Amino acid sequence: MLKWLLLFVGAALFYFWLKGKKQAKFDRQKSNNSSSNQAQTLAEPAAMVQCQYCKVHLPQPDAISNDGRFYCSKDHLSLLDEQGWIGAAAWRISPNKDARPDEVKPDLVVIHHISLPPSEFKRQASSQHIVNFFQNTLDPNVHPYFSQIANQKVSSHFFITRTGELIQFVSTRDRAWHAGVSNFMGRERCNDFSIGVELEGDSDTPFEGIQYQSLAKLIQKLGLAYPNLQFAGHSDIAPDRKTDPGKYFDWEKFQKETGISQEKIPYGLVSR
Known part of the structure; x- marks a missing residue:
């Protein structure tokens, strides 16, 4: 009996010795x-x-x-880089653009409003439809209104959503297709020398405070690159065709938040 007990104890000691040796080897490898x-x-x-x-x-x-x-x-x-893009914006490049006339740099900002479908932003987020529209990917089957405009080729340089997000579609060095037939203080073809900025909204709704803040920051960046900018609404340069940005765009608030001089807003600060 003692013999078997000693054999069992020896086997146990050998087992624990061998296990410890393997563990030590594993730890060294690890x-x-x-x-x-x-x-x-x-x-x-x-x-x-x-x-x-x-x-x-x-x-x-x-x-x-x-x-x-x-x-x-x-x-x-x-900042606005040498290629005409603002890094802080979301870039959603539009094919609807072409070159400005030789030696022409923008000296006008045209402010618009847009909503797709019309006034839909009041009920749900719909800014992606505007992005699709400017990128020629708008699905005409999503809404009856879209079938009327899906084949139009238009764009703007910038778009500010109801939440203040800044989206850029076209380099400021290029001509975006936003103004159409237009005249600014006797100068026709405003697309040639202007930067288009779309605000998500309509003619019946005040714009959001954060949209004015985003617009003011944008104007500050643009002003560093183009110090001679003047400002007008789409209705100012195409009065027989357009009403945007509309009576709810607060020109006084815009002037105050941007700090630009009233002389650079030749159509005045009265909302229209």
Whole structure:
């Protein structure tokens, strides 16, 4: 009996010795692998990206990302770049554009309003329909009104939603198709020398405060690149055809929030 007991105890001791030895080996391997992985991680450089504004290269973890693009600083994110795009905007490129006449730079901002379907923004989010319209992807079967306009080829440089989101469709260096037959203080073909800004809304509804704030920030950025800008509504330059931005667009509020001089609003501050 004693013999079997001693044999059992010996086997147990051998088992625990062998298990401990395997565990120690496993721990050493794990430690070595961890050190190796850490060294490999430290040795591998971070992916490099390019600032959309200044084209400097920097490690991706150090960059500011927006809408799939990278910027080296908040300042560069917010500015209008040399290609005529604002980094802080969502870019939804429209095919409805062409070149401005030679040597022509924009010196007019035309303010519009738009809603698709008409006034639908009062009931539900509908700004994506406007994006689709400017990108020629509007489905005419979604709403009866869409079948009337789906084949039109129009665009604007910028669009500000009811929530204040800024979307850009066309570079400011290019001509967007927003004004149509128009005349600004004796100058025809306003698309040639203007920047179009659409506000989501209609002629029967006040615009949101956040839309004015987004518009003021946009005007500030545009003014740095184009210091001679003047401002008008679509109804000012096409009075026989258009009524936007309408009586609920507050020109006094616009002038106050942007800080531009009244002389740059030649049609006056009275809402119309």
